[in-house]
Amino acid sequence: MRGLMMDTQLTITGIMRHAELNYPDTEVVSVTADNPLHRYTYKDWFRRSRQLANALKKLGAVEDDCIATLAWNDYRHLELYYATSCSGMICHTINPRLFPEQVAYIVNHAEDKFVFVDLLVYKLMEALHTNLPSVKGYIILTDAEHMPETSLPNVYCYEDLIAAESDQFEWPDLDENTACVLCYTSGTTGNPKGVLYSHRSAVLHAYAGSLPSVLNLKTADVLLPIVPMFHVNAWGLPYAAPINGCKLVMPGPKMADGETLHFLLNSEKVTFSAGVPTVWLALLDYLDKENKSLDTLRRLTVGGAACPLSIIERFRDDYDVEVMQGWGMTEMSPLGTLFSLKAGMEDLSKDEKAQLQLKQGRGVFGCEMKIVDEDNNELPWDGVAFGALKVRGPWVCSAYFKADNTDSHDADGWFDTGDVANIDAQGYMQITDRTKDVIKSGGEWISSIELENIAVDHPDVTETAVIGRYHPKWTERPLLIVISHADSELNKADILKWFDGKVATWMIPNDVVFVDELPHTATGKLNKLSLRDQFKDYQFPDA
Ligand code: ADP
Numbered sequence: 001m002r003g004l005m006m007d008t009q010l011t012i013t014g015i016m017r018h019a020e021l022n023y024p025d026t027e028v029v030s031v032t033a034d035n036p037l038h039r040y041t042y043k044d045w046f047r048r049s050r051q052l053a054n055a056l057k058k059l060g061a062v063e064d065d066c067i068a069t070l071a072w073n074d075y076r077h078l079e080l081y082y083a084t085s086c087s088g089m090i091c092h093t094i095n096p097r098l099f100p101e102q103v104a105y106i107v108n109h110a111e112d113k114f115v116f117v118d119l120l121v122y123k124l125m126e127a128l129h130t131n132l133p134s135v136k137g138y139i140i141l142t143d144a145e146h147m148p149e150t151s152l153p154n155v156y157c158y159e160d161l162i163a164a165e166s167d168q169f170e171w172p173d174l175d176e177n178t179a180c181v182l183c184y185t186s187g188t189t190g191n192p193k194g195v196l197y198s199h200r201s202a203v204l205h206a207y208a209g210s211l212p213s214v215l216n217l218k219t220a221d222v223l224l225p226i227v228p229m230f231h232v233n234a235w236g237l238p239y240a241a242p243i244n245g246c247k248l249v250m251p252g253p254k255m256a257d258g259e260t261l262h263f264l265l266n267s268e269k270v271t272f273s274a275g276v277p278t279v280w281l282a283l284l285d286y287l288d289k290e291n292k293s294l295d296t297l298r299r300l301t302v303g304g305a306a307c308p309l310s311i312i313e314r315f316r317d318d319y320d321v322e323v324m325q326g327w328g329m330t331e332m333s334p335l336g337t338l339f340s341l342k343a344g345m346e347d348l349s350k351d352e353k354a355q356l357q358l359k360q361g362r363g364v365f366g367c368e369m370k371i372v373d374e375d376n377n378e379l380p381w382d383g384v385a386f387g388a389l390k391v392r393g394p395w396v397c398s399a400y401f402k403a404d405n406t407d408s409h410d411a412d413g414w415f416d417t418g419d420v421a422n423i424d425a426q427g428y429m430q431i432t433d434r435t436k437d438v439i440k441s442g443g444e445w446i447s448s449i450e451l452e453n454i455a456v457d458h459p460d461v462t463e464t465a466v467i468g469r470y471h472p473k474w475t476e477r478p479l480l481i482v483i484s485h486a487d488s489e490l491n492k493a494d495i496l497k498w499f500d501g502k503v504a505t506w507m508i509p510n511d512v513v514f515v516d517e518l519p520h521t522a523t524g525k526l527n528k529l530s531l532r533d534q535f536k537d538y539q540f541p542d543a
Helices: 012-022 040-057 075-087 100-110 122-130 157-162 199-210 237-244 258-268 277-290 307-317 351-359 448-456 493-499 528-534
Strands: 027-032 037-041 066-070 090-093 114-118 139-140 156-159 181-183 194-198 224-227 247-250 272-273 299-302 322-329 336-339 361-363 369-373 386-392 414-421 428-434 437-440 445-446 463-473 473-484 511-514
Touching: 012 040, 012 075, 012 199, 012 237, 012 247, 027 040, 027 075, 027 258, 040 075, 040 139, 066 075, 066 100, 075 090, 075 181, 075 247, 090 428, 100 122, 100 181, 100 194, 114 122, 139 157, 156 157, 181 199, 181 369, 181 445, 194 199, 199 237, 199 336, 224 258, 258 277, 277 299, 277 307, 307 322, 307 351, 322 351, 322 361, 369 414, 428 448, 437 463, 445 448, 445 511, 448 463, 448 473, 463 528, 473 493, 493 511
Parallel strands: 027 247, 066 090, 066 114, 090 181, 114 139, 139 156, 224 247, 224 272, 272 299, 299 322, 437 473, 473 511
Antiparallel strands: 027 037, 181 194, 322 336, 336 361, 361 428, 369 386, 386 414, 414 428, 437 445, 463 473
């Protein structure tokens, strides 16, 4: 027998209606290239989204069209999120820091119809537009006063484009499975792959993310999403904020600038923020150097890459801020796990708690997890057994955009995350490596991340990478690549000795190479594919 409840569609339009009625005066504060501090309210946000929807229609954009954005976190980007998705179009967010060839590949693969581009980024499009046949026009995200001279064809100024439009718009009734946003993975394993979110997945993900045992978002919260809106929808915060009525503070192009972040955090009374480890390190360095305090921020989320212990300890000891590590990926909208303490853990010492914070967190309801061995047999949650981490749920992708998914999903529909992990009896998951980065030494697996974390804790080390290289006896052995501090005299023997007692002897790297620079992807992650290529002819001294 079926239940007798309303089959109301879960759509982003629903979030917008709720927010406009309940929180019209909630503020959105933004830094943009043309205004150091722009301020308006939710009411303005959605009124202008309707004007933009009318403008899109007049330009000739229709349902299912992909509309590209190359933009930072600010109010105009928020308007684009809502105007496109709620019109039945697809907001295709692109990372402006990608290599130009990757941007061209992505725009052509998605067949984007219009490109909305930030004032700081339009020159990138000037260099590419002749190779983008699907694009009918470019809109620069600024006002008439700041509109540049440009060689882009069919170019419009955003403010002029929407100013002429009515602020009334009849949003279509959308099926909740309608696509809303398209985001490509950063392509560390070949060409970027498109992940196409639906209204339903975005709403459920934002609901789950708001829960007290997840991000614990409340109406009184002030959010500073430092994670970019082109990086998995700023982890869902542009949807979670209006669901809860939270004030939004958007750092624009200044997301790695410690001084601006500190100013926004204190002057706008931010209570919660989210970003990748590198932005937190930049902020901590600024706070330390300038001897500043954090007045209202009490908790933050770090994800996208493993969180070093130093971030947890420095925020805790010097600024009274709790760090909650989370894990996820583009294919998962992105939320999979998040740190929270369970009942009975209140009396853990701060070091015991930090050890839990170093893990990637506990499963969020809506995203099932399992770890499996090489034959796809499920492994126990004992904190020791580790294997391929698989997930399943309504905000996990079921296929890639315009691609077959034969090796990403198994016969039962579980998605292989490409991560290797263990899960303890309390449900805390710990990533030990990516499947392709784990070092297979004589039948045993060595975690490259574990070795990197140990090496980076050495006081003379700035950054490290560990990759597996061919070894005639062991098949693969770990090679440690190190950037040391400019004034240090660190040598091979010192850094190898640092591993004594910290890992089993057979896991200690066989050799060390000192470099001045390590390659990173556009999202700031170590690019191990390029490192393996760089060291493809490397031979171990004992080989
Ligand atoms: P891409 O997969 O294209 O690099 P994503 O941003 O989707 O881009 O990255 C997802 C991957 O990032 C995860 O599969 C995992 O390897 C890594 N990751 C994300 N969060 C964490 C975390 N807290 N700790 C360790 N690794 C993480």
